[in-house]
Amino acid sequence: MRRGATGLVATGIAVLAVSEWLNRRWSRMLVGNSRGPSTAVVVCGYRNPQARANLINRWRVRAGIRSVESDRAQDSRLIFSGGATSGSAATEAQLMAEYAQSELGFNGTVLLEDRSTTTWENIANVIPLLEEADRIKIVSQPAHALKARAYLLRQRPDLAEKLVRADDHRPGEWLFVKPVFAAYGLWALRGLGVDVRKLVP
Known part of the structure; x- marks a missing residue:
């Protein structure tokens, strides 16, 4: 019994560690060190049929705000992207x-892109709001x-050169849900296409 329990604990710890590592690695891919006085932070929405922001969207908003605040740019804008879902x-x-x-x-500059229903559309529809930014998160x-960053690379390689890391990964945050995020990520990133995946370190 003890040996079996120890094995389960060890497996659980290993799953959490791998999930943490994967999420950390993904947060650092396809970003550079672009500099400049203006930053655009794009927060992609998650399907939200309720009358108020759901748990996932609330977390994304908080991560978006801290991504603005960590930059301390002279000119920052927070862009929320996502249309109506489920009626x-x-x-x-x-x-x-x-x-x-x-x-x-939050009392900073807020812009809305409210037509998108897919991640591809999130990126395509915010591009006009990114043109003047020196840095994009x-x-x-x-x-x-x-x-989403890979989609920007496909749609506008010149803007993708301005991508920098957002504050959307912190060690231990969502710890016990990260295995789910990691499983989703491994599935979702398979569909990026060979050309983009070759560019991901």
């Missing part, structure tokens, strides 16, 4: 902005953010 009257972008401003007290769970 909801409010868009993901609107719900996230309301949470940021009304509940978290994309916020989501690490694997999803990497997928």
Whole structure:
């Protein structure tokens, strides 16, 4: 019994460690060290049929705000991207902005992109809001953010050169859910295409 229990504990610790490592690695892929006085932080929405931001979107908003604050740029804008899902009257972008401003007290510049229903559209539709930025951060769970950065690389390689790391991975955060995020990431990133995957270290 003891040996079996010890084996289960060891397996659990190994799964958590690998998941932590994968999420950390994904958060650092396809980013550089672009510099400049202006930063655009894009927060991608997650399907949200409720009348207020759900758990995932609330976390993404917090990660977006701390990504703005960690930069200390002279000119920062927080861009919420996501349309209406599941027949909801409010868009993901609107719900996230309301949470940021009304509940978290964020008083910086907020822009909304409220038409997107896919990650590809998230990126395509925010491009006009990124043109003047010196630095670009994309916020989501690490694997999803990497997928979004890869899409920006496909759609606008010149803007992808401005990508820098967002504050969307912290050791121990979502610790016991990270195996789920890691499993999703391994599945989702398979669909990026050979050309993009070759560019990912």
